[in-house]
Amino acid sequence: MIHLQDITVTYKDGTVAINNISAVFKSGEFTVLLGPSGAGKSSLLRCINFLTLPSSGQVKVEGLGELSNPKTLRKHRQKTGMIFQQHQLIPRQTALKNVLIGRLAYHSTLRSLFPLPKLDQCIALECLDRVGLLNKALTPVKQLSGGQQQRVGIARTLAQKPQFLLADEPVASLDPGSSRKILSNLRKICQEDGIGALVSLHQVDLALDYADRIIGLANGTIIFDSCPSEIQKQQLETMYQNSSLIQT
DSSP: OEEEEEEEEEOTTSOEEEEEEEEEEOTTOEEEEEOOTTSSHHHHHHHTTTSSOOSEEEEEETTTEETTSHHHHHHHHHTEEEEOTTOOOOTTSBHHHHHHGGGGGGSOTTGGGSOOOHHHHHHHHHHHHHTTOGGGTTSBGGGSOHHHHHHHHHHHHHTTOOSEEEEESTTTTSOHHHHHHHHHHHHHHHHHHTOEEEEEEOOHHHHHHHOSEEEEEETTEEEEEEOGGGOOHHHHHHHHTOGGGOOO
């Protein structure tokens, strides 16, 4: 369980990206951050592993405590996976080698300079199998499609054996079919493993179809926080300030 308490993020130019937000994220819950561009989705998501430092407020993790302590933060990051919109893969390396990067947090810097143990290889292959890419293990990722590359990114994150997963617009650059395949697979894995997930999206239909819980953001503030079935069209219109963007 992750607790955000009175989180505010103010950038150097004075922009307030997050304005005094408090929220709790539970294990096994698939939560979607929904909102227009500039709403603060990425800033809030990145606060959870301190890729963006809060200007004020606290992030607390059950079993670890407050994240200001470097040792605590390191343990938290080891168990918190991150999926990026642009995949962040090494194009010339195989899918397997990219997934093995997810195991580096379990080894010292010196040990990581050498081939990783057989156990790590098996974990990486298992993760590729779970996203349907075992047959592409030895294929350089530059030869894979965008959707396949994103699945390699998911497999790399799963190789960390995470307790919580963060995904920043993971399907923004994919076609509708690939987007649904990625989210369906991701949600299924999170349910099977009891992994809590926080996923930022801008597609309302995908949020309504796949989320257990939706948090709507606008101007760095939570507009609503509820399950998909309880969200009203008026709430979405208020968030986007443009009813033509809403499809129900």
